[in-house]
Amino acid sequence: MKTSWRQDLVLWLQQLSARWMIKRGKLPHVDYSIEELNELAEPHFPQSFLVDVPVGKGTFTLLNAHIDIPSRSDSVHVKILASLDIDSAGTPLYRAHLSISLLVTPQYDVTSKTVSIEQMLLDSIELINDEYALLNNSRQLLDLVLPKGVQNLISGTFKSAIGLMTAGSSDMASDYLHLYLSGSKQKILNYHQPQIIKLIEELKQDPEFVYEMDEDDWQQKLFREYGKTVVVEDRCVRFKF
Secondary structure, rough: OOOHHHHOOOOOOHHHHHHHHOOOOOOEEEEEEEEHHHHHHHHHHOEEEEEEOOOOOEEEEEEEEEEEEEOOOOOOEEEEEEEEEEEEEOOOEEEEEEEEEEEEEEEEEOOOOOEEEEEEEEEEEEEOOOOOOOOOOHHHHHHHHHHHHOOOOOOOOHHHHHHHHHHOOHHHHHHHHHHHHHHHHHHHHHHHHHHHHHHHHHHHHHHHEEEEEOOHHHHHHHHHHHHEEEEEEOEEEEOOO
16 A cells, blocks of 8 residues: 655654664663564464374364563563364364463574574463363274274274274384373373473474564664664563664
């Protein structure tokens, strides 16, 4: 959309005034509020990642995030709603929602003009009690993972049935599926938690979470020219000149 000459003049005056104030120390920083940070984060979700499972297919999904900065905190607190889904032959075996708390410290690279994650600490991973039910007996589990015709041929143990389903690689598969028979969704989450933690740690290097200051935005362009560092202060992310 084409701007009018008046809008162009106002923008030019704003940039001229900002440069004058920065050079004379009258504008020491520019702040991003919690509301603005949440708006910036929203387009990056959802994101899905594959999780290795002995039987079937696993998917870990970051559904959305809520950002907050408590008083006197020097880090950004990020609360993520995530899901863990385990399917076998297209049939859901396990579905859970997770609440993940992170403490994030941003950093600014003067050379590349980018804002990225300097430090990210995992505070907690908690299972959310919701409507998803967990399988609680071997017959129900076999009903899901084995065709009816195959079930009728089975007269042995649960482990032999799993061995038939997994083409002989029964030890790991049966041990994994036995987790479901405990009736504890937490035990299954505990099994996958090391993978989930690794995926979260790798987000620090994800290009999606490295932001280059935009030359087309006049405020960000100013920071490209004069910006020195980014800190968390006074319940905001503060870009210091």
